[in-house]
Every structure is written in structure tokens, then in C-alpha cells.
Amino acid sequence: MVVPGPCRAERQLRAWLETCVVGLNLCPFARPLLQGAGLRIAVCDADDSEAGLRVMQQQLLQELDLLQATVEQDTATTLLAFSAGLGNFDDYLDFLDQANELLVAAGLEGVIQLASFHPDYLFAGEPPDAASHYSNRSPLPVIHLLREAMLERVLADYPNPETIPENNIARLNSIGRAELARRLALLR
Helix, strand or coil, X not given: CXXXXXXXXXXXXXXXXXHHHHCCCCCCXXXXXXXXXXXXXXXXXXXXXXXXXXXXXXXXXXXXXXXHHCCCCCCCEEEEEECCCCCCXXXXXXXXXXXHHHHHHCXXXXXXXXXXXXXXXXXXXXXXXXXXXXXXXXXXXXXXXXXXXXXXHHHHCCCCHHHHHHHHHHHHHHHCHHHHHHHHHHHC
């Protein structure tokens, strides 16, 4: 596996945001962030070794601290990408559990929310070949750190936010799994 450097990883994520997340309107709130200065993309190049996992945890804590130390206008949200580790989806899920534990231990539950994206993302209970998985598939493993207050604000102004997941599934099904896989492969 070729490990993308931080600049390449950031370009991959920006292309994914533009073409998939915003381009397919999977997240109706992403467009202003993509076009503004409030989106932070951080890339961790640690591997899956024991020492690498410690580095990943430290970088996650640093990103949580940075979100708390900055105002929303400067850093609204952060994508923490893993360019050399967490390629295995089960390992990623284990790390995501640890990340949520760190969030709680830091006293940030209800302040910051973690959203998950992975190249091999699978929703539990969905057929493995379902197009719906592509709503959370990304070119690299990513943990999205969201400010809950910001999320509550944008959801309050959006009509029927509970329809977003079902609208996404319908849109992804209309495109088809094979085409979605092709598009994601182009970003990698």
C-alpha cells in the first residue's frame, strides 16, 4: 500500500468533500465549510504499531484541544485523517471506540461529536454490497470532530433533518454501488 503524504492526503480529502460530500449533497451543511476558512484537515501519518496508536491518540487529543482553544469562525470543524494506519475497518472501529472514551475522559461529551468515515465503511445490519455504505466511505480513514453547538444550530435551521439519511440512501442507490466504488477509487 502506498502511504500518501500529508499534502496528498489533504488533496484527496478535499476532492472527496467536493465531489462526494458536497457534490452528491450527502451533507447539506458542508458547502459553506468547504469554501470557508473554518475547515481544518489534520493528517496523522502514524502506523498501526503500538507506538503509532499512541501517536494517533495524542494527535486526537491535540485536535480536541485546538477546537476548544479556537473560536468557531477560525476552526469550525476538523477532519483528522490517518494516512498510514487504521486501514483495517475493525482496527479503525476499535480506535474510534478509544477516541470516544478519550472524548468523555476529556469532559467533552456533549461539546464535541465524532463522526466516522473509512474506505471500507460498513453499516451494521446492511448487506455488504449496499450503496448506503458510501455515505460514510472516504479515501482515507477519518474521524470528523464536530462542535455540537454548531451542529444543533444548523440542524435547527434545516427543514426535516431526519430525512437526510433516507435521502442519501435513495441518492446513492440511484447512482449504484459500482459507480460509487469507481468514483471513490479515483480519489485514492
